[in-house]
Amino acid sequence: MATPTLAVFKLASCDGCQLTLLDCEDELLSLAGAVEVAHFLEASSAVRPGPYDLALVEGSVTTPADAERVRAIRAQSRHLVTIGACATAGGIQALRNFADVDEYSRTVYARPDYIDTLATSMPVSAHVDVDFELRGCPIDRGQLLEVITAYLAGRKPDIPNHSVCFECKRRGSVCVTVAHGTPCLGPVTHSGCGAICPAYGRGCYGCFGPAGSVNLPALIPVLRRDGMDQRDIRRFLETFNVAAFAKEAQS
Known part of the structure; x- marks a missing residue:
């Protein structure tokens, strides 16, 4: 039986949720024996092409390139899980959703005509189907390990939905x-x-x-x-x- 493959991708974000995975340390040793990390640029430059059994996506969709990329990730992933506030809700950068993005660009950049961006910062689920959303800024390491373990075991993640x-x-x-x-x-x-x-x-x-x-x-x-x-x-x-x-x- 082939070893399940895990891929981790980043869109518009601060990398904090990916670092949560790296901070698991000892738990990663056990995980490494059960899964092949096929794509995780935060940890390694070695990349294996898809398809992937499980893809974790950090970050919001803020540019046309992001939207195209997340569709490609979805197409090559058996399960797609979004991790963190940016990926599940648009992040702090979603403040742009209630403002004039063109005005922001003119104020911040000397050459706003070079900027190719969307008017909104949206969660990944606004563009593709998502199997599970793991919330937090950053996410909780215990919940992250539960989600990864659950999908590798073929069961639903046991993540409480209370307050x-x-x-x-x-x-x-x-x-x-x-x-x-x-x-x-x-x-x-x-x-x-x-x-x-x-x-x-x-x-x-x-x-x-x-x-x-x-x-x-x-x-x-x-x-x-x-x-x-x-x-x-x-x-x-x-x-x-x-x-x-x-x-x-x-x-």
Whole structure:
């Protein structure tokens, strides 16, 4: 039986999610025996052409070349998993979705006519079918290993879809909003980080994007009660997953 092949690709992103895979270190030794890493430029210049059993894609689609490339990746991948806020929600660069990109180009670049870009920064799923989306900025290493292991074993990844509040309760953390009036996006944010920020007295700022079932409009009055005006709330939502929180961020 042939060894399954794994490919890792990068679009518009900071490389942080790929580095999460490299940071697995000891776990990678076990993984290396079960899979052939056929394409992973962050780790090796050796490249084997597809098809691939599993492709991980980091980064958002921001240029026509990105869109063409992700279609090619999809065509040669049995399973395609997007990793990180950029690939699953467009990333911080999706702030362009609510602005004039031509004006940005004229302001930033001396020769904007050289810039070939799309008006929006979109998740990979807006262009091709995706088998699974792993959220986070960056992603959680435990969840990443679970996703890779699951697809190699032919099963569905066991990734919870509840909110950060659930993780706070599991680790016994005091609710920063209830106890201290600290603005927190935990009630509407996807779990996976282990509720690190609330555990240290800081409100969640939504780096894992919206949870599976959320009521963000109901949270807005709570944020106002905690001292935030509409401008503060908008800035609170316009971070790693601005496109995912877009409706509320722009209201």
